[in-house]
Amino acid sequence: MKGFRDRVVIAGVGYTKFGELWDKSQEDLLVEAVYEALDDAGVEPKEIQAGWCGIQYEFTGLSGGTPAEFLKMYGIPFTRVENFCASGMDAFRNACLGVASGVYDMVLACGMEKLMDQGSRGLPDMGGARSVMMQYPPAPGMFALAATRSFEVYGWNKETLANVAVKNHEHGSHHPKAHFRKAIKKEEVLKAPIICWPLGRFDCCAMSDGSAALIITTPERAKSLKHKHDYVKVLANAISVHTMVPWFHPKYDFIGFPSTQQAGRLAYAQAGIKNPVEEIDFVECHDCFTITELLNIQDLGLCKQGDAGKLVEEGYFSYGGKLPVNVSGGLKCFGHPIGATGCRMLVELTKQLQGRADGLQVKDAKIGLAHNLGGAFTVASVTILGRNDV
Amino acid sequence: MVGIESYGVYFPLYRLSRAEIGKVWGMPSGPGERTVANGDEDSITMAVEAGLDCLAGIDSSSVDGLIFATTSAPYKEKANAPIIATVLGLPKTAMVIDLTDSLRAGGVGIKLARDAIESGSAKKILVIASDIRISEQESFEEQLFGDGAVAVLLSKENLIAVFRDSYSITDEILGVWRKDKDEYVMHFEDKLEDSFAFQANVIEAIKGLVKKTGIELKEVAKLACSYFDPRGLMGIAGKLGLNPLAQLSDPLFTSIGNIGTGTALLGLANALESAKPKQEIIMAVHGDGADAFLFETTERISEPKPRMGVKGNLERKKGLFSYEQYAKFRKLTKRAVQTLKASPVIHWRDREEELGFVGERCQNCGTVQYPMVRVCYVCQSKDKFEKVKLARKGKIYTFTKDYIRSGGAQPVPWCVIDLDGGGRVFLTMTDCDPEEVKIGMELEIVFRNLGEGGGFYNYYWKCRPVWKKA
Numbered sequence: 001m002k003g004f005r006d007r008v009v010i011a012g013v014g015y016t017k018f019g020e021l022w023d024k025s026q027e028d029l030l031v032e033a034v035y036e037a038l039d040d041a042g043v044e045p046k047e048i049q050a051g052w053c054g055i056q057y058e059f060t061g062l063s064g065g066t067p068a069e070f071l072k073m074y075g076i077p078f079t080r081v082e083n084f085c086a087s088g089m090d091a092f093r094n095a096c097l098g099v100a101s102g103v104y105d106m107v108l109a110c111g112m113e114k115l116m117d118q119g120s121r122g123l124p125d126m127g128g129a130r131s132v133m134m135q136y137p138p139a140p141g142m143f144a145l146a147a148t149r150s151f152e153v154y155g156w157n158k159e160t161l162a163n164v165a166v167k168n169h170e171h172g173s174h175h176p177k178a179h180f181r182k183a184i185k186k187e188e189v190l191k192a193p194i195i196c197w198p199l200g201r202f203d204c205c206a207m208s209d210g211s212a213a214l215i216i217t218t219p220e221r222a223k224s225l226k227h228k229h230d231y232v233k234v235l236a237n238a239i240s241v242h243t244m245v246p247w248f249h250p251k252y253d254f255i256g257f258p259s260t261q262q263a264g265r266l267a268y269a270q271a272g273i274k275n276p277v278e279e280i281d282f283v284e285c286h287d288c289f290t291i292t293e294l295l296n297i298q299d300l301g302l303c304k305q306g307d308a309g310k311l312v313e314e315g316y317f318s319y320g321g322k323l324p325v326n327v328s329g330g331l332k333c334f335g336h337p338i339g340a341t342g343c344r345m346l347v348e349l350t351k352q353l354q355g356r357a358d359g360l361q362v363k364d365a366k367i368g369l370a371h372n373l374g375g376a377f378t379v380a381s382v383t384i385l386g387r388n389d390v
Numbered sequence: 391m392v393g394i395e396s397y398g399v400y401f402p403l404y405r406l407s408r409a410e411i412g413k414v415w416g417m418p419s420g421p422g423e424r425t426v427a428n429g430d431e432d433s434i435t436m437a438v439e440a441g442l443d444c445l446a447g448i449d450s451s452s453v454d455g456l457i458f459a460t461t462s463a464p465y466k467e468k469a470n471a472p473i474i475a476t477v478l479g480l481p482k483t484a485m486v487i488d489l490t491d492s493l494r495a496g497g498v499g500i501k502l503a504r505d506a507i508e509s510g511s512a513k514k515i516l517v518i519a520s521d522i523r524i525s526e527q528e529s530f531e532e533q534l535f536g537d538g539a540v541a542v543l544l545s546k547e548n549l550i551a552v553f554r555d556s557y558s559i560t561d562e563i564l565g566v567w568r569k570d571k572d573e574y575v576m577h578f579e580d581k582l583e584d585s586f587a588f589q590a591n592v593i594e595a596i597k598g599l600v601k602k603t604g605i606e607l608k609e610v611a612k613l614a615c616s617y618f619d620p621r622g623l624m625g626i627a628g629k630l631g632l633n634p635l636a637q638l639s640d641p642l643f644t645s646i647g648n649i650g651t652g653t654a655l656l657g658l659a660n661a662l663e664s665a666k667p668k669q670e671i672i673m674a675v676h677g678d679g680a681d682a683f684l685f686e687t688t689e690r691i692s693e694p695k696p697r698m699g700v701k702g703n704l705e706r707k708k709g710l711f712s713y714e715q716y717a718k719f720r721k722l723t724k725r726a727v728q729t730l731k732a733s734p735v736i737h738w739r740d741r742e743e744e745l746g747f748v749g750e751r752c753q754n755c756g757t758v759q760y761p762m763v764r765v766c767y768v769c770q771s772k773d774k775f776e777k778v779k780l781a782r783k784g785k786i787y788t789f790t791k792d793y794i795r796s797g798g799a800q801p802v803p804w805c806v807i808d809l810d811g812g813g814r815v816f817l818t819m820t821d822c823d824p825e826e827v828k829i830g831m832e833l834e835i836v837f838r839n840l841g842e843g844g845g846f847y848n849y850y851w852k853c854r855p856v857w858k859k860a
Contacts, residue, residue, distance in 0.1 A: 122794055125731070127731070128731065128733075129731050129732055129733030129736065129843075129844055130731055130732065130733060130736060131732070131733070131736045131737070131740050131744070131761070132732050132736075132737055132740070132744055132840065132843070132848045132849070132850045133740060133743065133744050133761050133850065135816065135817075135818065135840075135850070137790065137792055137795075137804045138792065138794045138795070140790075140794070141790045141792045141794070141804055144790030144791075145788045145789065145790050145804070145806060146788070147790075148788045148789055148790060148829065149787070149788035149829070152788075152829050193793070194791070194793050194801070195793055195794060196790045196791065196792050196793065196794065196801075197790055197791035197792075197793070197801065198790075199790075243767070245816075247806045247814070247815075247816035248759070248760060248761065248767075248814055248815070248816060249767050249814070250757050250758065250759050250767055250768065250812075250813070250814050251757070251767065251768055254787070254788050254806070
């Protein structure tokens with residue numbers, strides 16, 4: 001298998017401010033993100049040969065027609081990609097495949113979600129009429145099941161979770177595009193109202209609007225574009241899908257995410273990474289809830305099972321620590337406009353690798369990893385990007 | 391000879407003291423307490439509980455008839471009993487009937503069941519009387535009524551009591567009524583109900599029975615009788631010359647209340663629970679006339695049975711902390727209704743696993759799974775499954791307590807449960823104190839009404855803590 005290395009690169013990136021953008025529509029958001037990316041790459045809209053857009057909810061937009069309509073990119077193939085919280089990163093995967101296959105050499109990967117129009121109190125329900133047996137808790141409830149079990153097995157507690165929130169909020173306080181730009185204290189986290197036990201308000205990411213976009217091309221074409229000296233290489237991209245109903249799976253242990261473990265293994269193999277902690281400089285990791293980040297860190301092989309809580313507390317995963325996780329502030333500070341999040345992380349990775357991060361800049365970052373986990377721990381996506389000198 | 395093979399009882403967990411109800415309205419209050427069904431219970435879910443209690447240790451596939459007696463049927467058009475029959479696992483060929491609209495339905499059901507078995511058209515018929523009695527707020531009925539269900543299994547084998555005879559009369563009278571559009575029970579004055587609708591009819595039926603059978607009332611061990619209020623019942627004892635303390639089966643007014651169609655059957659169950667062999671028991675049920683039945687216990691009455699029965703159900707109780715909680719359970723207060731999504735088509739396709747709580751065991755790797763799948767979770771074998779009836783007991787593997795659904799009130803626990811004997815299910819918890827939820831907690835799986843997604847009643851399973859005496 002050839003993979004993506006030396007065949008697919010990022011020529012330009014763009015993203016909106018994330019937050020409660022009551023005054024903007026999804027059209028406003030997508031147009032802003034995509035035009036910023038086009039401008040960053042130095043590419044005209046008419047040069048785009050195909051597009052993929054991550055959209056989770058039908059109210060944000062159905063089909064590739066929605067993004068094509070907003071951008072007036074008529075006549076080219078455009079596809080809506082829905083794969084839960086990995087929708088944006090899966091749109092990116094499709095774009096990379098388009099270039100790697102040789103069918104295209106200038107494509108658009110983007111994602112958007114407009115949640116605020118549906119109200120800000122939790123993710124709207126999905127899907128049509130269903131079986132009475134399929135009773136779903138709200139998203140925090142799903143992840144709380146993993147938290148409760150992890151407390152039991154790893155000996156973690158609410159403070160273990162709170163340390164993640166405090167770390168990411170400290171990071172995010174430096175980022176101009178974040179939804180929340182305020183450091184918080186552990187006491188505040190612990191005192192916050194419970195949403196789904198044991199997860200309190202600060203253990204959960206917010207409902208936000210946002211959009212992000214990337215221009216994908218070949219290394220050959222990138223050399224004649226704006227970022228000819230610092231385009232960013234796609235080293236690996238992998239998606240792994242596991243059960244939709246972990247609560248019915250007779251063997252599932254609720255103390256880790258098999259989809260993350262597998263996507264990590266696939267991506268490391270593609271990128272030729274043997275020792276992720278030594279070879280990767282920083283990580284943007286899905287932290288829809290504090291427990292999600294802790295378990296994902298372990299599942300990505302960044303520490304031993306059960307050690308994530310202690311290492312977060314010791315600053316190992318903080319900015320300036322051994323392996324910074326979510327220096328942007330993560331979903332905890334950006335919120336989670338579902339379709340946009342994966343692309344937003346890749347924009348963050350690209351800018352970090354180019355030494356022009358909007359928030360905290362990781363020094364001499366050469367390789368970065370971004371990860372999404374969607375559904376009831378169902379879909380995991382891992383992308384590894386590298387500077388063009390690696 | 392036809393008779394009673396088994397009986398079962400269900401009282402909801404919660405009790406509300408009559409003093410509390412009286413205090414809310416500034417009204418005089420009666421003695422003791424009444425049962426209050428939880429907000430996710432109705433006459434169907436309670437009938438399931440009583441039916442399960444009655445069939446404990448009995449193969450449900452041998453039951454070829456079900457009569458569901460109620461005045462509070464959840465469905466007005468569409469039969470209710472098939473839901474109960476499916477949950478209990480009765481064969482598809484069973485005779486399944488709703489008997490509604492009269493408080494006498496429980497007695498009529500027993501009469502019909504006996505006649506069907508006697509004639510040879512059925513072998514074992516389960517009669518379940520179940521009611522949630524919704525009364526007007528600030529009324530005496532609010533104190534008088536209780537919620538509950540009683541099941542009686544009639545057959546010709548393993549009898550604990552023989553059906554010796556019965557006597558029935560019909561008498562058109564407006565004692566207690568509820569028109570098609572009424573929410574609450576109406577009645578003229580108590581005196582009319584007591585003197586003519588209740589006492590006159592019951593006394594006439596019992597006297598008819600005595601004459602027909604030649605029994606001596608003085609020798610009858612117990613009279614189990616329906617009633618409107620307990621004073622009227624005492625009056626009957628007096629008029630029949632019975633010793634009320636010794637001969638009236640305690641109708642459990644002070645601990646349960648008047649439970650509608652199940653009232654006389656509850657008196658019967660209570661009488662059977664303490665009866666000795668070779669005793670005569672009369673059951674009388676009124677409603678536009680009356681039915682009087684004569685039963686005689688057999689030697690088997692003394693054999694221990696695995697049921698909760700009256701005694702077990704009386705012990706399993708929890709005080710409701712306020713009248714407001716009762717009003718919320720009965721939906722007497724206005725609250726936003728949670729919108730569920732459900733499809734009648736999918737319900738029909740899933741009915742066996744959904745209502746029957748049936749899962750499957752992989753014949754390759756042995757893993758029990760639920761709901762039914764085509765490809766095994768563990769070994770990926772395709773279509774190599776045998777159906778298994780899942781145990782209704784298990785332990786919490788992990789859980790969360792959902793404050794979003796509850797809107798900030800008591801959180802709803804969601805539990806991943808490993809069932810005894812295999813199978814993992816995911817259910818919300820009811821009849822519980824959320825503070826007590828923890829990993830490893832022992833649970834029972836109970837049948838409840840989740841709501842009205844898709845415009846129909848979404849019956850499904852929940853879990854509740856195994857009852858332990860405080």
